[in-house]
Amino acid sequence: MKYKNIREEELKNKVGADWFKVFDTTEILGNIDFTVFPKQDNLFGRTPLLWAEAKTGNFDVTTMFVQLVLTIGKARTFDKTLPPAFLGAFDFKKIAFVPYINIQDIFYLNDFNWNVTPSNHETKEFLLIKERIEAILSQYTFIYDYEKDEKELQHFIKNNIANASTTSKLKIDKNNFIPIYLRWLEIVKPIINVKWDELNKANILDSDFYLADLFVDDKDTQQLDDDLSIRDSLFVVFQNEGYKIAKENIKQMFDANITLKNKETYLQFWKRYKRPPIKEFQDYIIERRDLLVPQDIRERKGAFFTPRIWVELSQKYLTDYLGENWQDDYYIWDCAGGTGNLLAGLTNKYNIYASTLDQADINVIHERIEHGANLLKNNVFQFDFLNDEFLPVSKGGKLPDSLYEIVINEGKRKNLVVYINPPYAEAGNKHTISGTGEHKDNTTNNNITHSKYKKTIGKASNELFTLFMTRIYAEIPKSKIGIFCKLKNLQSPNFKDFRNFFQAKLERAFIVPADTFDNVKGIFPIGFFIYNLELKDLFLEFDADIYNKRGEYLGMKKLNSPDTSKGFINNWIKKIKRSNNVEEIIGQVGVARNDMQNKSLCYFAMEAGRGLNISQDTIIIDSIFLTVQSSINATWINDRDPFFYPNDGWQIDSEFKTNCFAFALFDGQNRISINEGTNHWIPFTEQEVNAKAKFESNFMTEFIKGKIKKEISNDTLFEVEAIAESKPLVFSEEATAVFDAGRELWKYYHSQNDVDINVNASFYDIRAYFQGTNAQGRMNARSEDATYTKLIGALRNKLSVLADKIKPKVYEYEFLKE
């Protein structure tokens, strides 16, 4: 058997390398085992080709597919990203494919509990899906034995998977036809060969062309012969690969066929959506064509606004949580409305309220309403949410009476969604920290909400967005909140009081890169969170969906409350007993902050900021402390993650300890330098590196050889381990490779015939020698010396291999939580 006796991870790698090497199989998509994407992007991003289940052993194909269907249905992956052309399932003997299109209806089952564990093959849900898809599978599945059907399998992949981009499409329904229109405006409208001015005078709008596009089938022929009402109501129809004006009284004026400037772009665009729209929504879409009003660009003038891609996505999440008819079933209030961008695409103006701080913004919305924006003038009003009282207009207040009714009536309030992207300004900071909100002087601490709740929510009262959340939680209880904000309220240790106070159930969440927001530069996540205030729940953890800046789904990230663990990494490192004896101190480790964002504050130097003394007793632990922070690359996704007090697993993992030690010796955060005193950190003997004289200290090589005896006099936390450490250290293959590469670098340094060579040079000194420093005394990023560049490159390579070995342990021992 081709892939017998290997683990699932290896099976996936092998299948990827043997059969799908011209594709990208590295993308992770939630809990789906295996994905295949084309290597190249096209104009619209990448179309997924295959999502597959992988199993070791020899498995029943139907069972594997059922598990995959349950995995996808549970996460509703197809709502978050374009579905693939094929679903697949493979084990160590065979691989099977079924076109997604043949199976997708299963995901629209009514009243089905998707919330079961997909790998439990005994549940009644599992059996139900099995029953439903068995017949489909037997008709449409292609099964190949890797060995017996090798040629056929290659042929299938080459001809079907590789060319499959056309098969799977997003179904158009009442909740997505507006977002699709907004995209259509960007891509299709510009390629239509027409004078818009003339048409507009005749009251034909671009939305009529969009509707024409919607109501053809994917072979571009009208599908409405049996539905005369829709056909009659279209002003423009699609025919002969172009458009024709069909509005009765003017069609003679425009009898020429309107052509497309670029057919390929048009086809590519419509490859993504299934036309015509789902039957039950066809009439609705025609009836509500009034919603297809192009957004007025002026609405964005000056104000920070939520990017359209995230507005759309947040509304999709609200639909997913509250149901398809949520816009009719719920009231919506954007109480930090600005000029109303967040409300774009919503359909039922009778249920929408918008208020904001500046009257000027209100004026802009009112003007937009006059030009057709889908809001009611009376429901759009000036209101300072952190100061103004909830009082109706009829009693001299600012709230429309109908909204006041909702706010004070518990039954109605349960159906209110406060949907906001609030300002993010912080107290004591004149500029906006994240920039997505307009900062007004003193906004954070000069408002009634601040004074009223300061004691209850502690430091969270310094943030505008938490003040918004606080007032809603306390004064509009039992409502729902849909909010864009940073992750501080969930993850920051400073927000414990807030977490204890704001105990609403978090129901849905996604995170996106902050720099996709207007005017935001930082590399960190901003999230969208849906809370149900009716359900009391202390936040502990939540799996949030992750999207990249193009809106492509990347999988999930666990957000953790820090309140549950033993504390942070600094509490751990500070517990270690340390020597104050100058004779024993070989340097210091900087212990300033606990999170990814500030990990550069953790470094070794003779004197480090907020430094703790390093001695022979602590060097291993201090190396772990430095390495767990330095070996993990910061990304926008993890940038706000805290490092935690670890579990005890690391204590008996000798390889992890020596790996960390080796990493810390050669990492850039090791800034020990002879300029600050004796260098005890040379990891090689004089002979090994052909030094021209004896070193001042051989501490490190002696330590590595286990020659330094330790007196265990005090009861340090890690006493047992300290004893174990007085044997020679044993290094892994990866760590040894780092030492080997490091030795070459040292040798090269000592081979220089230069008076500036210092026999006692540290790793930092050697780098500084070759790379030089700038006028401010900072080390340059590069060196002119080609040999050095090659050697340091090789060392960094080996270090990153070592880091890959260390990383899973950082999570296993819970220094970081995933």
Ligand SMILES: C[S@@+](CC[C@H](N)C(=O)[O-])C[C@H]1O[C@@H](n2cnc3c(N)ncnc32)[C@H](O)[C@@H]1O
């Ligand atoms: C990040 S913007 C969001 C704008 C718009 N809703 C969007 O999503 O594009 C935050 C808005 O809240 C407004 N704002 C600031 N303080 C406010 C307050 N105390 N009450 C009401 N709105 C406020 C700002 O003027 C700004 O327009």
